[in-house]
Amino acid sequence: MALSTMTHTHLPATRQPRLSQLNAAPAIQEVVHDHPQAKTASRATRWAESLSHLLHLHVEPPSSSHAGVHNFTWHLPRDHEQKLSTPAMSPKEDISQKWREIQGFSDWEDLLDPLHPWLRREIIKYGEFAQATYDAFDHDAFSEYCGSCRYNKNKLFAKMGLTRHRYKATKYIYAMSHIELPHWIERSHVADTWSRDSNWMGYVAVSDDEETRRIGRRDILVAWRGTVVPCEWFEDFQSKLDPIGQGEAKVEHGFLSIYTSKSDSTRYNKSSASEQVMREVIMLVNSYEEKGEEVSLTITGHSLGGALALLNAHEAGSTIPDLPITVISFGAPRVGNLAFKDELDNLGVKTLRIVTKQDLVPRMPGLVFNEALQIFDEITGTLEWIYTHVGTELKLDARSSPYLKKGMNFSGFHGLETYLHLVDGYLSSKVPFRLEARRDVALVNKACDMIVDELRIPHCWYQLANKGLVCNDHGRWVKPKREPDDVPSPTIEAHNHGNHDLAVEMQTYNVNITGPLRSA
Structure with missing residues (x-):
């Protein structure tokens, strides 16, 4: 895919040494957090297996070109035991002088093959922020x-x-949809619930002073949640494109519905996810720019969250001129047509799309009608109804890791923890997995069964203690009540002032909020 050569106008004219030319020591990655109890995905697995046969997909064993992988696998348990007594993280580097290259202002030229250690660390950082949207999500139907x-x-x-990572969460985002999405909308079986129509969809955060100095700018982060059973999302969405913006750009109907839906009858979505996130981003940008700080916006998400990240980036780029915007997505599907991709390029949005070769989700939607048809443009002209991927691709291969089982495991291939494991191990296309990778491999099995049996890591091992039950003073096992400050509250989402505030703020940037994006 052709990449945009546009850069942001505020970049300095003087040319500095390329980041890829620096003699930076490899960064050892770290992560210590949990994942929600895995829900069954047998139906999704059967769906994916049928699809794989249709596509003639085959998960091959590691080829002989993966020199050293077989020998390493033979000694895997012993080496893994040695790693357990070593740190899972390394000191952070000061990237303040090279943050523009790391954020993709040169489309990550010369940074992906081999993967620069500074970029690897930042990818994993944002991936962990996306993972938190799963880890903290209450998916217990009896809650x-x-x-x-x-x-x-x-x-x-x-x-x-x-x-x-030294960020502070400033805003929670809630979403609903006007289309039926039974596997995306999590609903309680309990009669008295916090909400019947909204789900927690992500959050906005901002770097603190120390992290801001390290990374060279005040970074506003938006993290979007994917589906809880990630391989089922493609059963819930239609291959229907709706217009977005003012031109010929079109995006998938279901994704747009989640991003823009709202209803006066709801408590948490009187304003849409779009309006909630843009209100917060605009407020933060204004606040820090008034202080004379340089500000960036980084949007991340996995699966469905990666699709919402692109919609968010499109709106932010259209709304706030000259704001550096980067999308870091993992296992994301196609979102829109070629005109949508071109608009993102023209807005200066930089997208790094991390995909795994064996993952089916990035192939959807547009299984047949996709960017590959562009080779026939001279015959057919531009096809407005085909789906096209956006941005620069970093392609991983699950076969490269000696820690992962071989065979067909579509839920495992798509899992975000699998992605982070492969990013941490990826060195280059010639050296598929770096043996000095330190990220805890046990995290891969939090919600799947991907780790080789020799390591004796239980599959789907993450769950709340006693599956969330606590023993009360009478010796009864009960579901605990949440602390008052942990109960969701829509305090500033009230319709009587929330949308008015957003309109006032967006008028600062001469944007009409009644345009096609919100009328969808």
């Missing part, structure tokens, strides 16, 4: 808070073990 975040925003990163 009155099913579909919400278990913790309030002031506790989120501490509970997820992410305080080392």
Whole structure:
């Protein structure tokens, strides 16, 4: 795919040494957090297996070109035991002088093959922020808070073990949809629930002063949640394209519905996810720019979350001129047509799309009608109804890791923890897995069964203690009540002032909020 050569106008004119030319020591990655109890995906697996036969997909054993992988596998348990007594992280590097290259202003030229250690660390950082949207999600159908975040925003990163990244969550995002999405919308079986129509969909955060100095700018982060049973999302969406923006751009109907739906009859979605996130981003950008700080926006998400990240980036790029915007997505599907891709390029949005070769989700939608048909443009002209991927691709291969089982495991291939494991191990196309990778491999099995049996890591091992039950003073095992500050609250989402505030803020940038994006 052709990549945009546009750069942001505020880049300095003087040319500095390329990041790829620096003699940077390899960064050892780290992560210490949990994943929700895995839900069964047998129906999705059968669906995916049938699809794989249709596509003639085959998961091959490692080829002989993967020199050293077989020998390493033979000694895997012993080497793994040695790693257990070593740190799972390394000191962070000061990237303040090279953050533009790391954020993709040169489309990650010369940074992906081999993968630069500074970029690897940043990819995993944002991936961990995306993982937190799963880790903290209450998916227990017997909980009155099913579909919400278990913790309030002031506790989120501490509970997820992410305080080392030095960001502060400032806003939670809730979403609904006007189309039926039974596997995306999590609903409680309890009569008295926190919400019947909204789910927690992600959050906005911002780097603190120390991290801001390290990374060279004040970074506003938006993390979007994917589907809880990730391989089932393609059963829930239609291959229908709806217009977005003012031109010929079109995007998938279901994704747009989640991003823009709202209803006055709801408590948490009187304003849409779009309006919630843009209100917060605009407020933060104004606040820090008024202080004379340089600001960036980084949007991340996995699966469905990666699709929502692109919609968010399109709106932010259309709304706030000259704001550096980068999307880091994992296992994301196609979202829109070629005109949508071109608009993102023209807006200066930089997208790094991490995919795994064996993952089916990035092939959807547009299984047949996709960017490959562009070779026939001279005959057919531009086809407005075909799906096209966006941005620069970093392609991983699950076969490269000596820690992962071989064979067909579509839920495992698509899991975000599998992606982070492969990113941490990826060195280059010639050296498929770096043996000095330190990220805890046990995390891969949090919600699947991907780790080789020699390591004796239980599959789907993550769950709340006693599956969330606590023993009360009478010796009865009961579901605990949440602390008052952990109960979801729509305090600033009230319709009587929320949308008015957003309209006032967006008028600062001469944007009409009644355009096609929100009328969809």
